[in-house]
Amino acid sequence: MSELTLQFESSDDELPEEVAFDASKSxxxxxxxxxxxxxxREKNxxxxxxxxxxxxxxxxxxxxxxxxxxLEEFDTKPQKQTDLSANKGIYKKVSTKPSHNNKVKEQETGTMPKKTPKSLPVSYRVMRIKDESAAKTLQQRATDFVxxxxxxxxTKRTTNAELLSLKKKRGVSQGAAVEFANKKLGACKKARIKRSNKRFIRQQKLIPF
Structure with missing residues (x-):
């Protein structure tokens, strides 16, 4: 019996301390x-x-x-231009005319341009130096490529005579190609070249007869 009592007392000592419900709620x-x-606070x-x-x-x-x-000048500018077009050519001019006793001022009608209000230009274009240099560089690159x-x-470049000669040699009807006459050649040489050229043109059917 004493042993059981000691076991119950030891188990009571090992239990955790009770916490009040009000304290945990708070x-x-x-x-x-x-x-x-x-x-x-974060929202604020x-x-x-x-x-x-x-x-x-x-x-x-x-x-x-x-x-x-x-802005006010821009708003009033179209109205001033309309008035100028409607009343174009009419203004009041003060002139002096001498008389026997004194000078009398009279008003006459005439044409006189009105002063235009100061404002920004109608059309203008803005370009950065960087864009202009880039456009020049692109144009230069295209020119260099061509x-x-x-x-x-x-590049394999040749003369027209060599090209015609090669075409004649590789063609179906092979023969002498067109020869270009030189001004320093003699009359016989020029006549022979002219006949050869006519024969080549007739055989190739370049000019219809």
Whole structure:
């Protein structure tokens, strides 16, 4: 019996300490409240950042706008041009004419151009130096490519006489090709070349008879 009593007492000593329900409830509520406060602070911080960003954007937009005086001048310019076209050639001119006793001023009608308001040009074009140099570089590269393809070291270029001679040799009806007369040659040589050329043209049917 004494042994059983000792076992129960030892088991009671090993049990964890009891925690009151109210204390655990208060701890849980406090942690939830802290989490809600942290989320609210973060939300307010994001809202403040967005407000500052929008304010900065509005300030930058205002700085990029044209001055109000220039905008008003643009608005009034078409109206002035309409008035100028409607009343073109009519203005009041003050002239002086001498008389017997004194000079009298009279108003006469005439033509006189009006002053045009100062403003920006109607059409203009802006280009960066970088873009212009890039366009020149591209054009130069294209020119170099064409030059290399036509007159490069790997291009096989020949004269017209050699090309006709090669075509005649490799053709179906082989024979002498067209010869180009030289001014330094004699009359007999020139006549022979002329006959040869006519014969070549007739055989190739280059000119219909």
């Amino acid at each position: 701890v849980a509520l406090k942690s939830v409240k802290d989490a809600l406060d942290a989320a609210k 911080l994001l809202k403040e950042k967005r407000r500052k960003k929008q304010q900065l954007f509005q300030e930058q937009k205002k700085r990029k706008l044209l001055p109000q005086e220039l 030059q290399s393809r036509l007159y490069g070291p790997g």
